[in-house]
Amino acid sequence: MNAVDRAVTQQLGAALAAAEADPDVRAIVLTGTGRAFCAGADLKAIAAGERIDDPEHPERGFAGYVQHFVTTPTIAAVNGFALGGGTELVLASDLAVLDEAATLGLPEVRRGLMAAAGGVIRVQRQLPWKVAAELALTGEPMDAATALRWGLVNRVAPAGTVLEVALELAGRIAANAPVAVRETKQMLHRTATLDSAWEGPAWDLNADAMRRVLRSEDAREGPRAFAQKREPRWSGR
Template identity: 50%
Template sequence: MSETVRVDRHGPVLVITLDRPAKRNAVDGAMARSLAAAVDSLDADPTLTVGVLTGAGGTFCAGMDLGAFLTGDLPELPGRGFGGITRTPPATPLIAAVEGYALAGGCELVLACDLVVAAEDAVFGIPEVTRGLFAGAGGLIRLPKRIPPAIALEHALTGDPLPATEAARWGLVNRLTTPGGALEGALDLAGRIARNGPLAVRVTKQVVQTSPDWPVEELWDRQQVLLDQVLASADAREGARAFAEKRPPEWTGN
C-alpha cells in the first residue's frame, strides 16, 4: 500500500480507501500500483469474503490525475488497466461505496466493481468526449451492460453526468443512502454477503459474470466443474454440519 490507498479489515470484509482528498482522489501511478496491491491482497486471503472500494473526503474519484499524466506518470498498469483493476477486477466480490463524484476513470473504477452503494447526491459520468477522448478504461464496454444500452450511449456521446438517483432507476446503483452514508450502507451489504461461505461467494460471482460468454452446449458442463469444486470444499461440509447442529458456520475459505 501507499499513503494514497488505505486498507482496513472488518472481519471478512476489506475496505480499500482512495485517499488523496486534496486531488479528489484522482489516480496517479502510485495510487494505481497501490490499488492493484490492495485487490491482490483481497484475493490472496481465503478468509476475506468481500471488499469495499471507497474514496476519502466526500469524493469517490475524479478520474486520472491530469497533472501526473502530463509528466508521464500513467495511472495504468500493463495488462491490468486504469487504477490497476479495470482490466482485471478481483475474483472476490467488490462493492463501490460512492460519495460525491465518480467521473471518467472514477466511474470506470465503479464499473469494475460488482455492486454499488451511493449517496443520493452522488454523480457518475464518462465525460471523456468533452475533452476529445473516449472512456477507454471499460466505460464503453461495461456501462451498456449495467444500464439500458441506449441510455449508456446517450451519456457516452454527450458526456452528460448521471445522477445517482437516475443511476439507481436504471439499475447501476443497488442501494441509495443519505449523503455521507454510502460507506455504512456498503458495509451493511458487505456484511450480508460475508455471512456466507467465501469460496461459494467467489464461484457464484464467477458463474454470473462468465456464463453469458460460455458456448450453449458447454453451459452445464462448465458449471458442473465449478460446482464439484465447491461441493468438495471443507466449507461445504461445514455449512451442512452447522445447519444440522443449528449453529452459525465457521468458514475457512477452503
Template identity: 45%
Template sequence: MPVVRYEPDAERHIAVITIDRPEARNAVNQEVAERIEEAIDDVEARDELWVTILTGTPPVFCSGADLKEVARGNVKSLWTEKGGFAGLVRRERTKPLIAAVDGPALAGGTEILLACDLVVASETATFGIPEVRRSLVAAGGGLFRLGRRIPFAIAMEWALTGDSYPATRAAELGLVNEVTAEGKALEGATALAERITVNAPVAVQLSRSVMLEGTWADESEGWARSREAGRVVSRTNDFTEGLTAFAEKRPPRWTGS
C-alpha cells in the same frame, strides 16, 4: 502521506481500500494505481479476507485520471500491467468488490465502479463518462461495460453527451444497488459486505465467477460452468459444514476451505 489507505479486517473478513487524494479530487496518478493493485494483491492472497470495499475520501469518490499527468504525456503511468487503469479495471479477481460512492464518480471514476461487482452510492453521488468533452475517449472499459450494466441506448447517450447523472437515476437503471443518505455510502457498503460474509466464501467466489462468465455466454456454456462450480464446491470442507450446520440448526462456521 499515503494516497491510498488499505485496512484489512481479518476478523470481519472485510478489507477497505480508500483513495485518499482529496486535494486532487481523488484523481488517479501512478502511486494510486500501484497502491490499489498492491491492496488487491493482498486481498487475493489472504484466505481470511472475503470481500473488499473500494471508496474515496469525501467529498469525491474519484474524478478519474489525473489530467495533469495526462497533459504531461504520462498516461501509461496511470495503468499497471496487471490491473490496467487505476491498477483495477483489467484486474482478474476471485473475491467480491463493492464500490462505496460518496460524491462524484466521473470519467475514470465511473470506469472504476464498472470494474466492481456491486455499488452502494450516497444521494450526493454522480456518474458519467465525460471524456468527449476533453477530446478524449473512455478507454478504461466504460465504452463497452456501461452498456452491459444499463440499457444500451442510455449508455450510448452517456457516452456521446458526456453528461453526468445522479445516484437515483443510476439506481433506476440498475447501475447502483443501493442509495444511502449523504456520507453513508461506506456504512451501506459495509452492511452489504456483511450480508455476503455470512455465506460460504468459496461458494460466493464460484457463484460470482459463473455469473460473470455465464451471463453473456450461450446456455450450454452456462450449464457447463454451473456444473463445474458445483463439483468444486462439493469438495470443500465448507460444503460439509453447511449441511451439518443446517441439520444441527446452528449457524455455520466457515473456514474458506
C-alpha cells in the same frame, strides 16, 4: 479528488492483490476520501508527461483495478462524484452503493477522448443500450436516483452514510460460504456473454464450478450446521 496517478494505480492494484490472497477477506469495499470518489485520471500528471500506469503490472489496467479480476466480491462505495475513470471503477465493481448526492458520468467525449478504461465496454452491459449510449455519447452526468432507477447501482445511501451501507452489504456477503461465493461470482462473469442459458457451454462451466463447491469443506459444514441448528463456521476451503 482521488485522481489516479501512478502511485494510486500501484497502491490500489497491490491492495486488491493482497486482499484477494488473504483468506480472511471475504468482500472488498472501495471508497474515496473527501468530497469525491474518484475524479478519473490525473490530467495534471498526464499533461506533465507523467505516466499513470503500473509498469510492473500493466495487465491490471487503469487504477490497478479495471482489468484486475479477483474472485472476492467487490463493492464501490461512491462517497461523491465519480466521473470518467471514477465511473469506470464503479462499472468494474460487482456491486455499488452511491451517496444520495453522488454523480456518475463518462465525460471523456467532451475532452476529445473515449472512456477506454472499460467504460465503453461495460456500460452497455449494465444499462439498457439507449440509456448507456446517451451517457457515453453526451458525456452528461447521471445522478444517484437515476442510476438506481436503471439498476446501475444497488443502493443509494443517505448523505454521509455510504461507507456504512456498503460495509453492511459486504457483511452480508461475508457471512456466506467463501468457496460458494467465489465460484458464484466467477460463474456470473463467465456466463454473462454466452448466447444461451440452455445449451452446453454454460452448463459445462456450471458443472465444473459445482464440483469445486461440493469438494469443499464449506459444502459439508453448511448442511451440518443447519441440522445442528447453529451458525456455520466457514473455513473457506
